[in-house]
Amino acid sequence: MKLGKYSLGIGDRFSHQGVAQLRGIVKANQAGFDISPVWNKSNREHIYVHSHPADVRKEADAAVAALGFEGKYFVDADHINMGTVAPFVETSDFFTLDVASFIGKESPAIEVDAFVASCAKYTGDLAIPGINHPFKVSEELLENVAHKFLAATQQASEIYHFLKTAKGEGNFITEVSMDEVEIPQTPVELFFILKMLADKGVPAQTIAPKFTGRFNKGVDYTGNVDQFAIEFEEDVLVIDFAVKEFGLPEELKMSIHSGSDKFTIYPIMAGIIQKYDKGLHVKTAGTTWLEEVIGLALAGGEALNAAKSIYANALVRKDELCAPYADVIDIDDTKLPSVAEVAGWTSEKYANTLRHIPDHPDYNPNFRQLIHVGYKLAAEMGTTYTDLLKKHSDVIGSCVEENIYERHLKRLFSL
Ligand SMILES: [Zn+2]
Numbered sequence: 001m002k003l004g005k006y007s008l009g010i011g012d013r014f015s016h017q018g019v020a021q022l023r024g025i026v027k028a029n030q031a032g033f034d035i036s037p038v039w040n041k042s043n044r045e046h047i048y049v050h051s052h053p054a055d056v057r058k059e060a061d062a063a064v065a066a067l068g069f070e071g072k073y074f075v076d077a078d079h080i081n082m083g084t085v086a087p088f089v090e091t092s093d094f095f096t097l098d099v100a101s102f103i104g105k106e107s108p109a110i111e112v113d114a115f116v117a118s119c120a121k122y123t124g125d126l127a128i129p130g131i132n133h134p135f136k137v138s139e140e141l142l143e144n145v146a147h148k149f150l151a152a153t154q155q156a157s158e159i160y161h162f163l164k165t166a167k168g169e170g171n172f173i174t175e176v177s178m179d180e181v182e183i184p185q186t187p188v189e190l191f192f193i194l195k196m197l198a199d200k201g202v203p204a205q206t207i208a209p210k211f212t213g214r215f216n217k218g219v220d221y222t223g224n225v226d227q228f229a230i231e232f233e234e235d236v237l238v239i240d241f242a243v244k245e246f247g248l249p250e251e252l253k254m255s256i257h258s259g260s261d262k263f264t265i266y267p268i269m270a271g272i273i274q275k276y277d278k279g280l281h282v283k284t285a286g287t288t289w290l291e292e293v294i295g296l297a298l299a300g301g302e303a304l305n306a307a308k309s310i311y312a313n314a315l316v317r318k319d320e321l322c323a324p325y326a327d328v329i330d331i332d333d334t335k336l337p338s339v340a341e342v343a344g345w346t347s348e349k350y351a352n353t354l355r356h357i358p359d360h361p362d363y364n365p366n367f368r369q370l371i372h373v374g375y376k377l378a379a380e381m382g383t384t385y386t387d388l389l390k391k392h393s394d395v396i397g398s399c400v401e402e403n404i405y406e407r408h409l410k411r412l413f414s415l
Pocket of ligand 1: 177179180257
């Protein structure tokens with residue numbers, strides 16, 4: 001099973017927007033692309049909305065059937081580990097092995113030494129084709145890299161081999177993710193991480209490193225854009241070289257866990273993958289849920305009231321809702337509107353405040369981030385919420401489609 005050159009990770013908390021999401025991708029494919037949808041959902045999301053991995057498979061199959069989509073599509077067990085993978089085995093065919101928590105864990109000295117010895121030919125000046133400066137590789141750097149990443153790659157190997165036994169070799173896509181950490185991996189570290197994965201027999205088709213800057217959920221990138229551009233370009237070249245050097249799958253490509261809406265850096269990524277004719281996987285976060293709230297606001301009446309009450313509750317339960325996402329949100333409390341203020345809003349005012357149009361005068365990233373983490377509240381509303389989704393599926397569906405196509409794919413693929 002091979003992942004295509006371009007793929008987009010799409011999340012859907014409540015599993016009602018599969019068709020609308022796919023319509024956004026079909027629109028880009030009609031412009032000459034072959035972008036594969038990958039429906040992703042993590043264990044944490046399943047817990048909060050009380051859904052099961054099989055529901056994501058059902059949604060994906062139904063959306064594909066409804067639109068007669070003939071391209072490849074996948075269902076991603078997002079950010080799983082040995083402890084959480086089991087319920088995903090049957091219905092997922094894409095597995096994101098999250099080994100970030102193993103970074104820096106101790107490995108046996110004999111393994112560290114063996115790794116360092118196996119890298120003897122790379123010591124000194126390591127030249128990567130396309131990168132105009134060689135990397136200085138010392139024995140000390142190699143030891144450091146081994147201490148940081150051997151245990152993490154070993155963990156990836158264990159999960160991969162568990163899946164290989166459970167599903168059969170070649171029957172699933174393997175992604176290795178190390179993005180949910182504080183410190184970015186450098187391009188030279190990525191090179192040796194890929195060597196470790198190859199050594200351990202992990203045929204990764206996508207790799208998700210941590211980049212410089214903040215990838216907060218649902219809002220734009222903040223950080224050093226020039227530094228990001230250098231890292232991204234060097235990583236693309238490192239992957240290309242590592243594939244040839246270590247015999248990794250030739251389709252191996254970068255996976256960006258974007259947290260959605262990284263409008264500033266999407267065109268940079270687009271330029272670099274075009275320059276080298278490389279593939280890309282971009283995971284978006286659960287911003288489809290935000291489009292549902294926008295759609296409800298636009299629908300007016302009881303739906304607008306529901307959107308307002310979601311905000312009111314989110315404001316009261318802010319600390320609880322933000323806690324699990326503390327590392328990936330930045331909310332300025334002083335810029336959050338009061339419940340009374342929001343109560344007086346029109347449909348348009350609510351939608352424009354929440355919708356991510358960076359230069360719209362009403363857009364408020366603080367409001368947006370708080371609603372983003374508030375999906376648990378909608379889950380608690382149960383069928384009251386999902387009945388509203390069904391009732392207003394037309395307006396919500398067009399918001400979802402527009403978000404995927406206009407704000408994401410257009411920027412990512414220079415459409
Ligand atoms: Zn991630």
